[in-house]
Amino acid sequence: MNFASDNIVGASAPVLQAIMQANAGTMAAYGNDEISKRIRVRFNEIFEREVSVFFVTTGTAANALALSSAVPPYGLCVCHREAHVIDDECGAPEFFMHGAKLAGLPGVGAKLKAEDVEVYLKSLPKAVKQMPPKALSISQVSEGGLVYGLDELAALGAVCREHGLSFHMDGARFVNALVSLGCTPAEMTWKRGVDILSFGATKNGGLMAEAVVVFKPALAEALDYRSKRAGQIISKGRLVAAQFEGYFADDHWLDNARHANRMAALLSEGLRQLPGVRLAWPTEANEVFPIIPKTLDQALKAAGILYHPWTDLSLPETERIADHEVLIRLVTSWASRAR
Numbered sequence: 001m002n003f004a005s006d007n008i009v010g011a012s013a014p015v016l017q018a019i020m021q022a023n024a025g026t027m028a029a030y031g032n033d034e035i036s037k038r039i040r041v042r043f044n045e046i047f048e049r050e051v052s053v054f055f056v057t058t059g060t061a062a063n064a065l066a067l068s069s070a071v072p073p074y075g076l077c078v079c080h081r082e083a084h085v086i087d088d089e090c091g092a093p094e095f096f097m098h099g100a101k102l103a104g105l106p107g108v109g110a111k112l113k114a115e116d117v118e119v120y121l122k123s124l125p126k127a128v129k130q131m132p133p134k135a136l137s138i139s140q141v142s143e144g145g146l147v148y149g150l151d152e153l154a155a156l157g158a159v160c161r162e163h164g165l166s167f168h169m170d171g172a173r174f175v176n177a178l179v180s181l182g183c184t185p186a187e188m189t190w191k192r193g194v195d196i197l198s199f200g201a202t203k204n205g206g207l208m209a210e211a212v213v214v215f216k217p218a219l220a221e222a223l224d225y226r227s228k229r230a231g232q233i234i235s236k237g238r239l240v241a242a243q244f245e246g247y248f249a250d251d252h253w254l255d256n257a258r259h260a261n262r263m264a265a266l267l268s269e270g271l272r273q274l275p276g277v278r279l280a281w282p283t284e285a286n287e288v289f290p291i292i293p294k295t296l297d298q299a300l301k302a303a304g305i306l307y308h309p310w311t312d313l314s315l316p317e318t319e320r321i322a323d324h325e326v327l328i329r330l331v332t333s334w335a336s337r338a339r
């Protein structure tokens with residue numbers, strides 16, 4: 001059993017079939033094909049408004065390009081201190097922002113609170129020697145597996161508006177959050193003030209399919225050029241767009257995420273029955289964060305079960321890990337099976 005992440009499984013059958021179907025014949029390259037055009041329209045329908053869509057092959061590319069269009073080289077991007085953009089992308093966002101910095105704030109379960117962001121922004125001196133804050137980036141689902149509620153998103157959106165920041169959402173697990181909240185894509189994004197979104201599909205059945213979705217038109221102006229300079233204008237773009245065709249057809253994306261979340265709930269419920277096991281915080285999407293005895297950790301590893309130990313940096317104040325315990329992360333996916 002492998003709970004290391006949701007990218008340890010391959011692509012789903014409908015996605016692969018869509019690629020096979022798109023494979024035949026000749027079509028225009030570099031995203032000028034019929035499938036890419038169709039999928040751009042589909043994104044408009046999904047988000048209930050006109051959006052600009054830029055297909056990329058990795059979540060890191062999506063984040064780096066999105067942030068580079070929102071933050072000038074002298075600017076600051078606020079995020080959680082465990083955010084993927086600050087911790088797991090080898091400096092790609094800063095590289096593409098050409099000198100801008102990421103400022104990591106604390107928060108339980110890797111989530112940011114609007115009031116904490118507000119306090120931080122107000123604490124920054126308004127002097128020319130201080131990099132001005134230009135964007136806020138959050139991960140929906142958070143790196144702690146938690147989902148921002150619609151009110152929390154609205155509060156963060158309001159802080160961004162008040163302080164003139166662009167609001168970026170890293171949606172590597174966008175749809176896991178979406179089905180957890182039971183809302184629409186529009187309600188979880190631009191209706192709450194999100195300006196630019198890294199829309200992930202790879203973790204939920206795609207082969208390599210991510211997209212930058214832009215709601216604030218000014219942020220899309222130079223994204224074509226930025227994408228090209230990043231090597232992300234994909235020559236056989238139709239095969240990336242086709243993945244989204246298979247992904248969106250018949251609610252496949254929603255079904256996959258509902259399944260992954262259900263598997264996490266099941267896992268979470270089972271773990272809670274075990275003596276000495278408790279959850280660091282609730283299971284809200286497809287990731288489970290239990291604190292388990294080291295003896296159990298050893299037994300699970302001996303049984304060949306794969307997962308990652310996790311940082312205790314974002315535990316609630318009331319929680320602490322004893323010497324005989326360890327915090328781990330277990331991730332379920334669209335392909336997880338209940339035994």
Ligand SMILES: Cc1ncc(COP(=O)(O)O)c(C=O)c1O
Pocket residue numbers: 057058059060061063084085139142143170172173202
């Ligand atoms: C929160 C988050 N953002 C972005 C990514 C995408 O990263 P990658 O460049 O590996 O596709 C991941 C993948 O682990 C992630 O967990």
